[in-house]
Amino acid sequence: MASASSTIHVSGLGRRTIATLKSQAKAKGLSVEGYVKELIESEMSVSEMARRKTIDDVFASAQKRFRESGMTDDELDRLVDTARTDHHKQVVERKKR
Numbered sequence: 001m002a003s004a005s006s007t008i009h010v011s012g013l014g015r016r017t018i019a020t021l022k023s024q025a026k027a028k029g030l031s032v033e034g035y036v037k038e039l040i041e042s043e044m045s046v047s048e049m050a051r052r053k054t055i056d057d058v059f060a061s062a063q064k065r066f067r068e069s070g071m072t073d074d075e076l077d078r079l080v081d082t083a084r085t086d087h088h089k090q091v092v093e094r095k096k097r
Helices: 015-027 032-052 055-069 073-096
Strands: none
Touching: 015 032
16 A cells, blocks of 8 residues: 655754754664654654553563563662763763863
């Protein structure tokens, strides 16, 4: 079955946003239009899933893998704290440039 095609025009995006879109599209081997289409369809899929599933449904497999990993809650807390600290340092460094 053929699908109907529509065009959407988006205005008001800043230069930085457009540059990021171009960069990310190129990294994926897509045109900007193809990349934006992918983003929209992905968001729509996530939104649909959010309407159908509970938070427990969404995270059930991650929770199972965590339990099977043998990692303790304290180890996970330290891992998250380290990642948060590293991210904060990177953000601060970028702002200094």
